[in-house]
Amino acid sequence: MRSSLILLFLQLWGNVQVSVSQNVTCTELPYVPHAYLSEETERAQYLEGHVIHFTCEMGYISGPTIRYVCTNGGWVDIHKGPCYLRPCELPDDTPNGYYQLIHGAEFVFGSTIKYFCNEGYQMMSRVDTRTCMLNKWSNHVPICEALSCEPPPADGRIKINGLLDNEEPILPDRFLTFGCDDPGTYLNGSSMLICGKDGKWDKPFPSCEDITCQVKEMHNHLSVAGLSTANKTVKSGHTIWFQCNSPYILDGSEAIECLQSGEWSAPFPTCTKKCEVTGVPNNVHITPNVRNNHVRTGQKLRFTCRYRGHFLRGDAVVECLADGQWSAPFPTCGDPLGCDSPPPLADGDIKGSFRFQYSHGERVEYICQNLYEMLGGPFQTCENGKWLGTMRCLRPCTVDADVMSRHNIAFKYKRYDKLYAPHNDEIEFKCVTGRPYGTLNMRSRCIDGVMPLPTCR
Structure with missing residues (x-):
């Protein structure tokens, strides 16, 4: 026992191999987690007093060197270890951002961290992770830059206010205003856009579009000048002209213009068939004067007799209808007509004799029944074939x-x-x-x- 202690002491201080008994050997090596046997001490068997050294695996370190000595057929640790993961220094922060540990329990070999950007900033680096290596962190510290919105596309027709002259990035909360200066154009979209905190505009970019008027459906007999058959819209300031194919006449404006408001200066005209003014007797006078014996739809003619003592037979006013027909036949003038028997009066009677024929100018008198009171009247007069005069009997x-x-x-x-x-x-x-x-x-x-x-x- 004393000799064994002496051998152990010598091994610790002088790393000297002393053999006390050449018959005692150690074969099976001790297990050291995350370590392997050094090459210079590796052999098939070990005699008593022999010292072996262990080296930690890559990424692991120990304190004093791990050593074992062979004694009495077994291994005794001079310094057992253990091997523990090599630590890394604290990783560098990134301005306007932060990191989080995503692999591993602490900052040791093999641990991985991921960098994130604060609100209003975006990751500019392609790689946003770093891993603890043997003596440093992998990759460079990622960079976070302030979010910015894309500048509006180049468009010579649109006016933009709020852009910086030095082409600096457009930061969140900045706004731009848009407008159209060219006459005949309008702004299609919002007149103000705001750069959001996510680096995106709150609305799509507007554009300047031509002010146009929609070409409407037109009458079959209407001919148009100043408009191609393929055009469905016309720019503001453009004028188109109309005329109707014979025997139709234009009802409306001969020319209309597309205004800055996108509306036409007048409604689209239509074509109507003319009414012919024919067969009017010489003793009948017409107002207004008629040119070329044709008038348009809706026009009215008034008739009077030219000679004293003549009376108009028919309607005094006749209107031209949409189908080219007149509302009534043209009247004639001549001697006054007589009248048939006068119309009956409800709750009343004709006073005096009754006939079936009366001459122009004759009149009849009406009387109401007992206790009935007459309103109007009491006469009706024969005027050129018609009885004129109104009355009625009011009841008791x-x-x-x-x-x-x-x-x-x-x-x-x-x-x-x-x-x-x-x-x-x-x-x-x-x-x-x-x-x-x-x-x-x-x-x-x-x-x-x-x-x-x-x-x-």
């Missing part, structure tokens, strides 16, 4: 006992069970016995057969 009102009993009233001054009152006549009532309360006005007036009655309660 009937008040009887049954009606009054339902209202709890009676005649105030008369003691009849039934009474007829002509139009516009008044009757005063009173409440029956036991019904002292009535409406405020106990007088009623007859209006064309209707008399509202008061009520007592």
Whole structure:
């Protein structure tokens, strides 16, 4: 035992191999995690007192050298170790960003960190991770730069305010305004864009577009000048002209212009068929004057007789319709016409004799039945084949006992069970016995057969 201790001491201080017994050997090597046997101490068997050295694997380190000595057929550790992962210095920070450990438990060999950028900044480096190597971190520190929005595309037609002259990046919260200076153009899109914190514009870029007017459907017989058949739109300031194929005439403006508002200066015209003015007798006068014996749709002609004593036979006003036809035949002028028997009067009769034929200028008198009052009249006159004059008979009102009993009233001054009152006549009532309360006005007036009655309660 004493000799073994002496050998161990010598090995520790002088690394001297002393053999006490040449018969004791060590064969199976001790297990040292993450370490391997040094080449200079590697052999098939070891005699008592022999010392072996272990080296840590790559990425691992130990304190003092790991050594074992062979004693009594077994290994005794002079310094056991262990091997532990080689640590790395703290990684460098990146301005405007931060890192996080994504592999490993601490900053040791093989650990990996990933860099992130703060809000408003973007990663400019292609590689954003670093790994702990033997003596340093891999890769360079990633770079975070402020987010910026893409500049608007070059467009000579659009005016942009807010761009920097030195082509500096457009940072978040900066805004640009857009407009169109060229006449005949308009801004298609938003007039103001704001650069967001994500480096993207809040709206699409606008553009300057030509102001145009839409060509509408046109009448089949309408011919157009200043417009190609393929065009469906026309730029502002452009004028087109119209005319109609015979026998149609233009109804509307001969020329219209596309305005800056995108609207036409006037509605699209249409073509209407002309109405012919023919067969008018010489003794009939027409207003207004008609040129070329044709007028357009909607135009009205007025007719009068040229000679004294003549009367117009037919409509005095005739209108040209859309199909080229007249609203009525043209009238004629001549001696006045007589009239057939006069029209009947409801609730009335003709006073005097009755005939089936009357001459121009003759008149008849009407009379209403008993208790009926005439409104208008009382004459109708034969005027060139027509009876002129209006009247009607207004009905009387009937008040009887049954009606009054339902209202709890009676005649105030008369003691009849039934009474007829002509139009516009008044009757005063009173409440029956036991019904002292009535409406405020106990007088009623007859209006064309209707008399509202008061009520007592």
